[in-house]
Amino acid sequence: QVQLQESGPGLVKPSQTLSLTCTVSGGSISTGGYHWSWIRQHPGQGLEWIGHTYHSAIHYNPSLQSRVTISVDMSKNQFSLKLSSVTAADTAVYFCAGYLMGAGGRGAWGQGTLVTVSS
Amino acid sequence: DIQMTQSPSTLPASVGDTVTITCRASQSLNDWLAWYQQKPGKAPSLLLYKVSHLETGVPSRFGGSGSGAEFTLTISSLQPDDFATYYCQQYNTSPWTFGQGTKVEIK
Numbered sequence: 001q002v003q004l005q006e007s008g009p010g011l012v013k014p015s016q017t018l019s020l021t022c023t024v025s026g027g028s029i030s031t032g033g034y035h036w037s038w039i040r041q042h043p044g045q046g047l048e049w050i051g052h053t054y055h056s057a058i059h060y061n062p063s064l065q066s067r068v069t070i071s072v073d074m075s076k077n078q079f080s081l082k083l084s085s086v087t088a089a090d091t092a093v094y095f096c097a098g099y100l101m102g103a104g105g106r107g108a109w110g111q112g113t114l115v116t117v118s119s
Numbered sequence: 120d121i122q123m124t125q126s127p128s129t130l131p132a133s134v135g136d137t138v139t140i141t142c143r144a145s146q147s148l149n150d151w152l153a154w155y156q157q158k159p160g161k162a163p164s165l166l167l168y169k170v171s172h173l174e175t176g177v178p179s180r181f182g183g184s185g186s187g188a189e190f191t192l193t194i195s196s197l198q199p200d201d202f203a204t205y206y207c208q209q210y211n212t213s214p215w216t217f218g219q220g221t222k223v224e225i226k
Contacts, residue, residue, distance in 0.1 A: 059213035
C-alpha cells in the first residue's frame with residue numbers, strides 16, 4: 001500500500017502563494033487508477049476537498065478553482081498543491097490522499113500539515 | 120455540487136451502545152460513499168468504502184448500509200476507542216464532498 005507525506009512551509013504571508021508537496025512511497029505515482037487528492041480542514045471544522053488529478057485530468061473545487069493548481073512530478077514521485085493569494089481563511093491542516101478507484105476508493109492519506117497564513 | 124447532510128452532529132453514547140449515523144446526499148451516489156473516523160490531531164482513517172465494504176483491519180462492529188442517496192453507519196457495542204468524529208464522503212461526482220461530521224462523545 002502506498003504511503004503519503006506532505007511537506008512545505010508551515011507559515012505563509014497573506015497574498016502569497018501556499019505551496020505543498022506530497023511524496024508518494026511504496027508505489028509509483030504513475031500507476032494508473034489513483035486519484036491523487038488534496039483535502040483541507042480548517043481548525044475545529046470539517047473536511048473540504050480541494051481537488052484531485054488522475055491520468056491527465058484535474059478537477060478542482062469550484063470554490064477554490066480560481067486560485068488552485070495541482071500538478072504531478074512523476075520523476076520525483078510527487079504531486080503538489082499551489083494556492084495563490086492566500087488569506088487567513090486559508091489557515092488549515094492540509095492533507096494529501098490517494099484514492100484507488102479500481103479498489104472502491106480505498107487508498108491512503110498523509111498525516112496532514114498545518115499551514116498558517118499570517119504576517 | 121452534491122450536498123451531503125450528515126446527522127446528528129453530536130451523538131452522546133455509552134460503552135456498549137449501538138449507534139447510528141445517517142448521511143443523505145442531494146442525488147444518487149451509485150454506491151460511491153465512504154465513511155471515515157477521525158481523532159484529534161490525526162488524519163481521517165477509512166472505515167468503509169463503497170457503502171458497506173469494511174477496510175482491512177477495521178473491526179466488524181462497524182457496518183455500513185444504504186443505497187441511492189441515503190446511507191447509514193452503525194457501530195455496534197461501542198468501545199472506548201470509538202469515541203471520535205465520523206465523516207461520510209461522496210466520490211461519485213466532482214467536486215467530491217464530505218458530510219459535516221458527527222462527534223460521538225461520552226454520555
